[in-house]
Amino acid sequence: MTRLDQTLVDSWPLLPYAERRAPVIHAVNERLTTAERLWRALAGVPRLPDRPALRTLLTRIEEGCRSPLDIWGHERVFTGPGMPAFRRQVRVGVGRRTMYLDLLAERERVNIELDGATTHGDPRQREIDLRRDALLASVGILVVRFAHRRLVHEPDEVRRETLAILAARAAPPRP
CATH class of the missing domain: 3.40.960.10 (VSR Endonuclease)
Incomplete structure (x- = not known):
């Protein structure tokens, strides 16, 4: 069993590119996790494929974006x-x-x-x-x-x- 934060980070490269952001955005919007906890989970996976895109998403969430349209x-x-x-x-x-x-x-x-x-x-x-x-x-x-x-x-x-x-x-x- 793993924490949701870690699961979201670990599953990032496993999802089709167009579907990667939705679970992260949903989990934060539903208050199941926070950008801060996701950053900590990401820190433990330094060689994550497409890491820059997840970092950008977490930055946008911290800036207040709550949807792909935002x-x-x-x-x-x-x-x-x-x-x-x-x-x-x-x-x-x-x-x-x-x-x-x-x-x-x-x-x-x-x-x-x-x-x-x-x-x-x-x-x-x-x-x-x-x-x-x-x-x-x-x-x-x-x-x-x-x-x-x-x-x-x-x-x-x-x-x-x-x-x-x-x-x-x-x-x-x-x-």
């Missing part, structure tokens, strides 16, 4: 020149409700939400999202949502749009 957006859209240092998975309380924001630009009070293809296509989920967005607007936080399709197929446009929104929110109001 990671994709982080690496290809929401970092680099002009982008603020977004805070990821920021806990915000409004009234009795607690929410976690995907990407928060604090100074501009803009929350970027990355909507996955499966969950956010459901009309009930859309209603929940709209109510959540309205609640955040009541405390001055603008929510900008990008669908999976746009994020993946139009990353440059999403980046330009994000920068324009941030610039508009940072500019002083006109008299």
Whole structure:
């Protein structure tokens, strides 16, 4: 019998490349393990095949990425020149409700939400999202949502749009 952390590290090279990240992300999201425990397990396997990819994944998880879409957006859209240092998975309380924001630009009070293809296509989920967005607007936080399709197929446009929104929110109001 081995600990989950060690099992995830040991099984990393045994899984097909496209399926390697999902078990690690799931285990961390479900609080079955932590990035810190996975780092310790990885330290004990210095010659692990494709070790750099697991190290990158653990770094992204530590940075607040909680899904493959979060990671994709982080690496290809929401970092680099002009982008603020977004805070990821920021806990915000409004009234009795607690929410976690995907990407928060604090100074501009803009929350970027990355909507996955499966969950956010459901009309009930859309209603929940709209109510959540309205609640955040009541405390001055603008929510900008990008669908999976746009994020993946139009990353440059999403980046330009994000920068324009941030610039508009940072500019002083006109008299």
